[in-house]
Structure formats: structure tokens, C-alpha cells
Amino acid sequence: MSKYAQVFGQYLDLCRQVEGRRAAAPLIARLNKAGAEALGRIAGKYRPDPMAVPQTRPDSLFAPDYGVNLMRVDLPVDAAAAFRCGVPNLNSYVGIVANDAFHPTHSLQSLPEGLTVCSLSAVPEHLVEKVINILIHIVDNSVETGDPTEALNALLLSDGILIHAAAGVKVDKAVQIVNISNPATPMLAPRRVVVIAEDDAGLKVLLCDHSQAPTVEHLSVECVSVDAAKGSSIEIYDIEEGQPTSRRAWRLNARQADSSRLSVATAFLQGGISGNGFHVECTGDHTQTSLSGLAICACGQVVDNSVTLVHKGLHGTSRQNFKSALYDDARGGFGGKIVVAPGAMFTDAAQSNKNLIIGDDARMSTAPQLEIYCDEVKCSHGATTGSLDDRAMFYMQSRGIPAEEARRMLTQSFMSDVVDSISFEVLRQRMHVLVEKRLSGAAASCDTCATACGSQPLNTEL
């Protein structure tokens, strides 16, 4: 058995040991089965992506011997006390996921007509087939790409969340899912959010990742499964504020039908090692897609964002904007692939990846890619990696602004267009503050790093 087959096989073995004893709803049980089959096929043929930062590859992230709460042992979590999310006062519908278990809050008890937010084990009857079809399609597709993360999540999942907007229902308030990790021993938490907008529906989803386990290594395996029907609009925001001990394998899989709009923005503000994958298929015509990400990494933090965006329909438009600022010995990776399938005429796809290397030992690897099989298209990508503009630094210093502050201001302005592209206004304002605070913390990070690693300026404030 290959090294990789062993890494992924340990989870198959684990599930086999408890086969028939996992108490799961039929939907989840079917997903577990699909995951087992898919993983069985991937594990043998897995080959690590040579472009990805090694620490963020599935074979590295899944290698440690984590515990998985397959038997649903009740782990006490004081969700309310634990909840100190960086984005308060949103007036949102809030659900909390403590490690891998969903806890609805009061705000979910009175949802507007046509909006469903529920556990995957309590999906309304008329939606079960739809949900399972979407998920099985995603898991089966992942066999093709060879990425085991979706299959592993499907195999191990015990709970998850469905966010569903019925046809024509436009929800103004955001649905906010706060993920909290606080295991006592090294633990793997599978999490899944299914976001479905039916024809002409509209949804905003905010995902916040938190950790309160600064001394215990923990891996969250998070899959966001998105289905945007005709004319629908979905916005997804993801903010990561973990601990140096946090490990994250995050996958967004989305399918877009005619005239749908999808906007995804992620921000890495704190954490340990974070490997994020975006896979968006624009199957319909006239789709609009916007993907963005910012990462501020210092002292040993590693973030890799990898995008595959496939245009299959006519007149698809997509924009990607990813930025990172790397301090100390942080490592960043970006892989971005735009695929324009044969016949996907009038596609207009643009991608930008810009990186600041500020630390002497920091390193950035970038692999923007275009695969184009159709001539009637407009595609471009641009990537830059470099330091802060030294002319701007000197200009600011000559006006009396200390080097440290000049650096912070320039970095913040470097990030500002990613934040400005957040159309959700309250969140945009909040993000500006969070980035500024993070940069103030990051600047002084390694000298003062004990356990919280520069996160103190953020958390004490909130």
C-alpha cells in the first residue's frame, strides 16, 4: 500500500470498525456511503498537487492520527460563552457549530417564509432528494480531480447544515454560521454547509471559523456545497480566525445555472495551516462569478488558495482577486485555473493574484493557469510578488511617518480593494477594521509570540 493510501485508508478503517453502529439520519448515511466509495477510488491513485504548498496538501493535513467523534459522544460546549466572533451586530440568523455539532440559536426559530436553515439530519422531506443529488454529484466529481477532501468529509460527516431559499425568496439578512473548535485532544471535525438558492432567490451566508484550543492541534474539514439555480444570487463570506494549532481543509464546490450570480470572499486573519480549494462550474449561460481572498500571515502560518473555475456556458463573466501579505517566515500559495470549455463562447474571465513578501524568511508560490478551448473569449491573469514600494516607504518616512506605521498603512491599502469588493456593507466596514487590527498585531508578532501569536490585539478588543 502506498504512503498516501495509508494516510487516507486509516479513516476508511476507522469507519469500518463502527459500521452499522453510527446513528445517522438516512441522508447522512447515504452520504457516508458515497464518501467511502469515492475515497476508496481516490486513495489508491492520489498524487499530491506539485503546485500546492506541501503543508496544505491533503496528504499532509490528514496524516496525523486525529480522533473523530463518529459515535456522537456528547462533548460539552458552552456555545454562548464561547461565541466571541469578530463580526458582531450583524443582525443575522445565527447557527453555531461546536466542533462538528450544529446548535441552532434563537434567531433561527423565526425564519422568513421560504428560508430554511436546519441540520442535515432534519432536512424537510421535499428537499432530501435534491440535497443528496447535489452532494453525491460533488463527491463523484472529486474522484475525477483526485482530491480526497470532499470524499473524506462525506465519509466522516455526522452533522451539517442546510441553508435553502425557495424560488423567488430574497433574504436580506445574512445567515451566519459560527464554527468553534475547542477539542481537549487532537481532533478532526468534519463540517458541511449546503447552500441552495432556487430560481431567482437570494442568499447571504457568513462563515466564521474560530478556535479556542491554542495548545491542541485540530483539523477542521469544511465543505461548502453551493447550488445556484436560474437567476439566483448567492454571497458567501468566510473569515478565518483560528489558532496556530488550527489546521483547515476547506473546499467550496459550486454549480451555477443560467444568469446566476455567485460571490465568494475569504479572509485569513489568524490560524495555523489553511488549505482552501474553490471549484466553481458555470454550467448555465450569462453567469457571473466573483472569487476573492485575502490572507495576512505571520510566524509560521501557511495559507494556500487553489481555484478551479470552469466556464461551460455562453457569456459567462468571472473575476478573481487574491492577495496575501506574508510576514516573518509565513508561506503562501496560490493556484488559480480558469478553464474555458469548448463552445463556452463570449466568456470574460480575469484573475489577479498579488502578494507582498515582508518577512525575510517568507515565501510565496504562485501558479495562475489558463486552459482555453474556445476562441471567442476574453481571458487574462496577472500575478505579482514583491516587497512594498520603497519609494512610497521613503516618501512616507520623509513626512515623519515611522517605518513600521508606513509599512502597515501601505499593506492595508494593498488589501483595501479586496475588502472594498465585499458588497455586504456592514461586513465590509467591519473587515476594514479587522484587517487594520490584524496588521497592527502582525507587525509586532514574532517577538511577542507565546501562544496566541499576534492575535491578542484582535481578541481583547472584541
Next chain:
Amino acid sequence: MNDTTPQVPATPSESEQVISQATSGEYKYGFTSDIDTDIIPAGLSEEVVRLISRKKGEPEWLLDFRLKAFRYWLTLTPPDWAHLDIPPIDFQSISYFAAPKSKTAPKSLEEVDPALIDTFNRLGIPIEEQKALSGMAVDAVMDSVSVKTTHKERLAELGIIFCSFSEAVREYPDLVRKYLGKVVSYRDNFYAALNSAVFSDGSFVYIPKGVRCPMELSTYFRINASGTGQFERTLIVADDDAYVSYLEGCTAPMRDENQLHAAIVEIIVEERAEVKYSTVQNWYAGDAQGRGGVYNFVTKRGLCRGDYSKLSWTQVETGSAITWKYPSCILAGEGSVGEFYSVAVTNNRQQADTGTKMIHTGSNTRSTIVSKGISAGCSQNSYRGLVKVAKDATGVRNYTSCDSLLLSDTCGAHTFPVIDVANPTAVVEHEATTSKISEQQIFYCNQRGIPTEEAVALIVNGYAREVMNKLPMEFAVEAQKLLAITLENSVG
């Protein structure tokens, strides 16, 4: 000697006609020459490697080098990471040595087989000294063996060595031994290992300290014999403050079978020296259905070892059924400069995966990459590149611009750059765009009386101008015509 009737050598105007006629149709270099050839049986084994070495009368150390490479090659599998669909190659069905028969190496032009001279004349390559008016020294390589090198004496006066690789092994063994495999190790990749085991001939260039080579040096490669592969090796050394501009051209006959070409080019650039390496690659590309054509798997790399040295690659890739090549620069010397200018055109069923690697290990090193891909028909055309900045290399600059032009809705144009930066003082920029020729542009030309085919050639040449301008004059004209020919019937 064989019994071919000596032919009157073509006059210069006839040579020009060959080129001008080339604009009118399909692959013009697809003839075969009836030349008596010494071919060893197909197959590859340690015995064959020893046989090649023996036939060439090589010293023991070179045989050792070949055997080491061969044994290493046995442990490898062909690379499959490129965006190429490569049919399995039976390496045992290829003959690894084919040489035009002659008793001894020709001492003067009179001794060269007239059929060979004719072959090169039909290619428009002046190997006759008196006709080399363009001021170009030529080394002509037919199948595996260097046939004739021109202008040698004049170059020798300046201390410049320009000769076939075999001759260099005999005459300058110390120089060859010092540099062989130092930039492209036999362990580098599958095809480099294969070449190192079975390489037949090639060119060797040494420019001594402070010498600016007064003429373009040029090698023309020709695969003629059927069922053979070509495995040549080029080694160029520019000593301190030297300068040389080197041109490489290649053609092959039209055959239904696929022929393998696996070459190595190694370049060493010492302090303040400059090497310009230009290629116009026009191996037979196969027919419109994708039958036949050359598999072109080439490893080209230069080491800018000296401070403030400079290496510039310019390539116009129009031929080959499959191209797999990445002319690269290792920028080790302080302030050294690497450049890569490429036009790659693919039509019909051609596949190209080409690009460059710029490895910055020295401080204040700079590199520029300009790649223009043009795809037509059902072809697949990929740019693949790596820009790497080592941790200790400060003040590095790179600028990459990478454009693709699509001429049909059934072709593919792809871009796979990798940028890896480990030093905070680096500035690395990459830009890529994809576009097609607009109907408005064609219509505008049509309205002014320019037929569509000509309009496409015009627009494509304009698009590729930035790269074409880097070619030496003699090559630029030829390259422009090649672009036009390659793209004939590509716009429906």
C-alpha cells in the same frame, strides 16, 4: 562514395527561390535525399551505446559518461506532466545512429558528397564558403553527424572554436570534458538521460576571453534517414567578456511515421559575456490529420555563471507534431540577465508545451519573458514557465508577459506559469492575456483589398513582432514566412 550524379550547385538566386517558393504551399522541406547512409539496427541496449561510442572512436571517459546516463535512463519513465497527449513511444524500434557514409571526414568541400550539398542547398543553407555571403558560419548536421562546418579558418584566427561535437571531443577533449553535462546533467530528465547515452553529434563553440564573434554562428539540423532518431548535443562556452550570436534551424522529410528528436543544448556564460541563441524550429509537423511528424523533446539550458553575464533565448517554433522544450537560464552571477522571447505556432493536430525557467540564485539578477502563442486548427498550445527566486538572491526583478492568440474554435491555448519567491526584495510580475483576431480587423483588411489569409498573416506577424525583432535579420525573414505557411487554411 555513392553513385548519385553530381549536380550543379544552386546559385544564390536559386536559394532565394527556395525560400520564396516556400511561401506558396505546404511543407517544402519534406523531400528525402537519396544518400547512402550507415544505419545501425534499431534497438537500445548497453551494447548499442558501446557501439555508437566505438563508431565515433571516443575516449574511455566519454563512454563512461554514456553508460552512466544509459543506466540511469533505464530507471526512468517518460515525463507526463505536460499538457500533451503523447502516444507511447517504442524506444526499441528506433535506430540510434545514422550517418551519411563516407570513408573519412571531409577535408574540403570537394570531398563532401554532392548529394549532401544538394540537400542543404535545397534547404537554402549555404555550406559552400564562397556563397556564405551573409557572413554566417554554418555547421550542417545530417541525421546524426556533422557534415561540414564553414568559415572555420577565419574563426580560428580569433581563437574561436566552432566545430562538430565529435571533432571537439578529438581536438579539445579537456574543454569538452570540463563543460559536458555541467548545465544539463544526464540525471536531469528522461530525454536528457537518453540523449546523454546515445548522442551522435552536434556543435561545439568556444569563444575565448574578450572576443566578440564577428559573424553569426549557425547550425542546421536535418533528419533524413527513415526510422531513426536524432540526438544531437550543442555546447557553447563564452569566456569572460566574449560575445556570440548563435542560430539553430531544423527540418525533416515528410514521413508517415513519427520521428524522435531529443537534443540537449548547454551554454555557459562567464563574466560580462553575452550569448544570444536563436532557434527557428521547423521540423515536419505531420499532416492535417496528425499522421507523422517529429516529436521534439529538447532540454536547453544556460548557466550565467559570471557576474553581469547575459543569456538571451529567442525561439520561433512552427514545426514538430509535439514540442516539449523549455530553454532556461540559471542566473547565478551577480547582476546577470536572462531573456526568453518565444513565438510558438500550432496548427492542425500539433501540440506544443513550451516555455522557460528563470532560476534566480544570484543577487540583482534580472529576467524578461515574452511568450506569444498562436493556435489554429485542432492544435493545443501551452506556455509553461517557472520563475524562482532563491532565499539569498536580493534585488531580483522578473517581468513575464504571456499572450495567446486563438484562430479557431477547436484549438486550445493554455498558460501554466509557476512563480516561487523566497526573498522579500524581489519584484516579480506576470501578465497573461488571451484573445482572437477580431472580425473587425479582418474586415478592415479585406476592405482595403487584403485577402483574409494574408490579413491573418499580417495580423499574426504584428502580434509576434516583439519577438521577431529579436531575431537576426537573416532569420527574421524566414521566420515570418514560416508563420504565414504554418497558418495557411487556418481561418475558415
Next chain:
Amino acid sequence: MSDELLKVTDLHAGIEGKEILRGINLTIRPGEVHAIMGPNGSGKSTLSGVLAGDPRFTVTSGQAVFHGVDLLSLSPEDRSHEGLFLSFQYPVEIPGVTMVNFMRAAVNAKRKYLNEPPLSANEFLKMMRQKRAIVELDNKLASRSVNEGFSGGEKKRNEIFQMAVLEPRLSILDETDSGLDIDALRIVAGGVNKLRTGQNATIVITHYQRLLDYIKPDVVHILYKGRIVYTGGPELALELEEKGYDWIKEQVDNN
């Protein structure tokens, strides 16, 4: 001597190993305006850069004492806090940083250096309004990114506006007249003149006499090949305007 604001002694400096300043001596007293003129490539911008601490240049020997402080040992920002201001020949564009944030950071950094409390938002905005009037700077510029999309005239006025805000003891105007039409030139010069007091001083670096019609110098220096080769009164500038630099070059090159 207490009445010396800046004393430069035998200053040598260069860029990338190439010596450009080959022994500059210069003394400036409070209230004075010094013009430094010279042909292209004589080292004028190097001198201003070296005094302001531009990291591109390396000082190889010599001294610069600024009201008793060893200027060359200070970071660029501390030179600014000590009262040195450089109006850049090519003001740098900083996308994404608004003028308001930029200036507030500058003002409060200086106040911190001087152990003063930061200005409140109201006080700061009030000061910005006052200072803006000096160079007739459009209110809208305040919300735009630093120098981004500014016209040539706006950039130079923006420099003088910053000078007004930071109230320097010594201002170096590096080719402030380049690229300005006559109206912009008048406004910029007017701003400089309004800011003159008996306590501060100005160095005007220029290629042409034109600016000196508006900012009257007390002393004119001619810089050539990295040395001050000639020092005189205002009449020297007029002489240069008339006769060009060739007679100076001849004199120096023949000695």
C-alpha cells in the same frame, strides 16, 4: 555657532558605488533662502536626497549638522520630526492611502516625537482646512489617494500643502518648478513665501532662474560635478540665465 541652522562639511555621497557628491560645504542660517543651481547631472537631487535620508544614496564621508543634531545619523522620519522637509521632484503615488489618513499619520507621529498628545479629529480637520487655503488646494483632493491621478500642478501644490502642515525649519524644494505652468508656479511660490519666517530657511533647487523671480534667494550656489563651485548673490542667477552654464564648466574644467 548658534545661528547656524544647517552646516554641511565635506560631504561625499553616491549611488551604487558611483560617487556623485565630492565634498559639499554649505552653511544655512535661519531666515535665509539659498538657491542651488547647476546643469543636469551635477548632483542637485542627490544632495536633497542625501539630506532627507533617501536610502538609495550612500554617504561615504562628511558631516551634516542640523541645529546641533547630527542629521546623517537619523532615520528619514526623525529628520522630518526635527524639521527637515523635502518637496519631491517626483511626488510618489500611493494607491489606496487617502491624503487625510496620510497626513494625520504624519502629524501625529511628529507630535508623539515631541511628546505632545495626538490631535483630535476635529482639530486635525480644522488645521487641514487652514493649510489648504495657502496653496488653494481643492477640498476633494483630501479624500483621494496620495498623489494618485493628481495633475503635475496638483502634485506640487500638494507638496507645499504638506510643508504648510508640517511647519518645517528647513524646506528643500527639489525642482519644484518642473512641469508647472505659470499660474501653478505663482501659486506654489506664493505658498512658499507665505510660509517664510525669520526662523525657518529654504533651499530652492532649480535648473532655471524662473522660479527665483518668485522666491527671492539670498544666496545662490552653483553645483557642478558634485561640488559647489561658485557662490554669489541673487545676481548670479540672472547671470546664469543670460550666459548659461558653459562659462562655469570651462572655468572648472580648465583648473
